[in-house]
Amino acid sequence: MPPKLPKPKPPALTHFLCIPLVTSSSRPQLQKSLATFRERLSQKGIPDLPDGLPEKAIRPLGTLHLTLGVMSLLTPEKVEGALKLLRELDIKSLFSQPSPVKFAPKLPAGPDSKVKEKEKETEGQAKPENLKITLQGLRPMQTPSKTSILYSSPLDPDLRLFQFCTSLRQTFTEAGFIEDQKKLLLHATIVNTVYAKGVKGKGTGHGKRGGAKLMIDASEILEEFEEFEFMENVRVERVAVCRMGAKPDEDGEVAYEVEGEIEVPEF
Template sequence: MSKLMAKSLQGFSIVTAKNKQYRVATASLDAKSTTRSSAPRQEIRHPESQAEEDTELHHWVEHPVSRSMHGYIIGKAGSTLKRIKHETGTRIDVQKGEDFVKIKGTDENIERAKVAIDTLIIAKANPTHFLSIPISSLSVTRKLEEFHKVLESPSFVADGISMDSIAPIPSLHITLGVMKLMGQSEIEAAVRFLKESSANLIHETMTERGITVRLKKLSTMQGHPAKARVLYINVQDESEGKVLDKLCDRLRTQMVEAGLLIDEKRPFKMHITLLKKNSFRSNHNTVKDVNTAEEENNNLEQAHNDDKAWFNASSIMKEFGDLDLSTVTLDSVHIMKMGMNKQGVYKSEGAVVLEK
């Protein structure tokens, strides 16, 4: 890891558990490494069994954990919580209705428990953010509005498509990958990394300011247009340097190595989603238009068994297969929060400009 990368992720380190990498607090790791260097390692006992011996060494601390994640810590019939307590020699109280848990033990054992809890949460949590290149162009907007009018017309027949399936124009973007950022400190660390390490990488890769692309030709994801889940428009690099593919590959690799971007173990597909079967908007005006590889596989399995899991894009492909939304300049890379507002806009946590 470069000095700049280490500086950008100050306060966090990467650990490997079950062949996957996770971010945890460096202070917690320091406590663990200190223990490993001491020999021999003494057996950790649950504090409740030591109460009479070293009560003065134990104290309570509050550790931030979203209440929505409490179930993962508890596990089936309390099995996960029991295991963590046994392995770390601590007492852990899950505070109902609060965004924290209370941990009691020695300083060293409390740090072990924090690492165990944080690693578990990151592994179980759904993605919270995504790395993206937004699309913003008046010409693209006008042409998409015309396209939407046809789709919304009662005379246009396309089985399985509802208005909720159409991506709001302000939300259009190229997704580079998804992220799990657990809390404000991790969001700030990720943004800092993007603005420092990733900005340097972008500067080294770019040949000019911005990348000109043409959005042209519709395609469907996974399978025949008659049973489509995703309809997207292709991205054709028309810039002088033709650096878009290289830039995306380098950014993704850098973010994965830093433990910020989820490595989904599947080829990257450059595209901009225009229609998707599972609704863009929920009842809470949020969106989940980026699937992990596991979710994609689950959705495909569902599609084979559920006629409502796909739409018929044949008529769209026949009439608009060569749709040309004109050219647009890609000018920035953002860390976006999952979930768009009522106007179909994502919240950007931070961004860097695409420039030489």
């Protein structure tokens, strides 16, 4: 039997579709909340980190975003194709799609069931409202006692944000730009220890920046910041395609390079 050929490596990921979280209204909130968070995590008392969490593990303000999908755009033609799709998006139509409430379980039959069903239909066709994001709490990407990534999730009780983001992602998936079929997890990465160079932690493995990946016991941190708000009621203003690899911009702020973006209309 001939030896099995190694599986070809997947193409390198170069860009991502996202909702940027830094706006004129969110910046003051994020600056304040990240300063509070950074001060707390720099203190002693974190298990296995007697000197606190390395500052570089906390993501810079300018990098905060909600990733909708990652892409491999290895040629200028592919980049332009993705940007063309972005520019041609009919954002308003994504808001006019049926509200998630229409997909709730059917009401049991009864004298007022038809009235309630009519109310639900009307609610699903209501005039679209601005999408606003509140980032609250902190969650681990792995287990609380052994994780390298902590993130905050947007509050989304009516699933409007999730529906909007899913529609955007689906558009790019159907066009062949996004291939990842994993379930969409809306999150803003607050801590990623892969950026903390040369700091040893428990656990094994190797991060992108070399050396053993720092794994932390975040149990106490998660409990302390369970209801902490990083930002509140910030309108979704833009959808962007960004290049991977954050770096300092003209003003010295570390951020992802924006290849192209469109504005989300205000209702």
